[in-house]
Amino acid sequence: MLRMVNQCFGNVADEVKGRQMPVHYSFKDIHFFSISSPLGTQIVQAAGAAYGMKLKGSKQVAMTSFGDGSSSEIDFHSGLNLAAVTKSPCIFMLENNQYAISVPSAKQSASESYAIKAAAYGMPGVQVDGNDVLAVYKVTADAVERARNGEGPTLIELVTFRMSAHSTSDDPSRYCPPELFKQWAEKDPLKRYEAYLLKAKVMTQAEMDKVAKDAVAEVEAAIKEAEKNGPHPAPETMFGDVYEHLPPILEEQKAAMLKDFNEHGVPGAH
Numbered sequence: 001m002l003r004m005v006n007q008c009f010g011n012v013a014d015e016v017k018g019r020q021m022p023v024h025y026s027f028k029d030i031h032f033f034s035i036s037s038p039l040g041t042q043i044v045q046a047a048g049a050a051y052g053m054k055l056k057g058s059k060q061v062a063m064t065s066f067g068d069g070s071s072s073e074i075d076f077h078s079g080l081n082l083a084a085v086t087k088s089p090c091i092f093m094l095e096n097n098q099y100a101i102s103v104p105s106a107k108q109s110a111s112e113s114y115a116i117k118a119a120a121y122g123m124p125g126v127q128v129d130g131n132d133v134l135a136v137y138k139v140t141a142d143a144v145e146r147a148r149n150g151e152g153p154t155l156i157e158l159v160t161f162r163m164s165a166h167s168t169s170d171d172p173s174r175y176c177p178p179e180l181f182k183q184w185a186e187k188d189p190l191k192r193y194e195a196y197l198l199k200a201k202v203m204t205q206a207e208m209d210k211v212a213k214d215a216v217a218e219v220e221a222a223i224k225e226a227e228k229n230g231p232h233p234a235p236e237t238m239f240g241d242v243y244e245h246l247p248p249i250l251e252e253q254k255a256a257m258l259k260d261f262n263e264h265g266v267p268g269a270h
């Protein structure tokens with residue numbers, strides 16, 4: 001949790017050194033690769049990684065997720081085609097939450113579903129209720145098994161709804177009928193799963209309340225801890241991680257930037 005909050009803050013302990021937008025988490029040790037701000041980038045990256053896994057003969061599976069909006073990017077075509085033609089162990093999770101910022105699905109795609117697009121690439125396409133935790137688990141587990149058995153990629157369309165704005169600069173009341181929020185509130189996946197767990201006597205209400213309370217406490221503790229870390233990574237870190245030996249032109253730029261920083265503080269602040 002702390003690692004995630006450090007990334008959101010882009011502080012001195014952020015493992016990606018403040019180079020990514022918030023929620024673009026990346027954890028090398030657990031093979032969790034960041035999403036990308038340019039939509040769809042991760043689709044081709046996942047297909048490439050999956051092909052590499054296949055060539056190495058590993059039993060790993062690459063899984064990537066993206067929104068309905070990314071299905072219109074050329075990366076969607078390139079990634080799905082590459083994975084299918086190479087029969088790579090890749091799972092494409094398309095979160096169809098009905099909107100790409102303000103663009104409704106009907107203006108995004110003329111296909112009868114997103115899942116159906118898989119047929120053209122020669123891979124299975126599965127449409128699932130994205131608000132049903134167990135259904136999502138089942139179709140994902142099946143896709144992992146297919147991938148591990150050498151049967152290639154799967155496209156999974158998770159049908160859901162975006163219950164809030166795309167971002168803080170978005171206002172869904174300008175384009176989204178209010179009754180949709182009411183309808184989809186009834187299908188809240190957490191409430192549904194809680195109801196199932198109660199009915200199946202897997203957990204009691206008190207146990208579930210404790211899980212929810214503990215989760216909030218964990219996030220709050222991580223935020224307090226992350227606030228103790230320095231506000232941003234040292235400016236010279238932006239020159240690292242690309243070259244083993246920095247080329248002279250970049251050495252020059254680094255020296256000029258550090259001189260400026262030492263005289264005026266944070267770049268852009270003067």
Ligand SMILES: Cc1ncc(C[n+]2csc(CCOP(=O)(O)OP(=O)(O)O)c2C)c(N)n1
Pocket residue numbers: 037038039066067068069070097099100101102162166
């Ligand atoms: C290549 C590219 N084009 C445009 C954008 C601007 N943009 C950011 S998010 C977004 C819509 C994404 O749709 P979706 O993934 O369905 O997101 P949702 O609104 O459901 O959160 C767009 C067009 C971008 N980030 N990258």
Ligand SMILES: [Mg+2]
Pocket residue numbers: 067068069095096097098099100101162
């Ligand atoms: Mg969307």
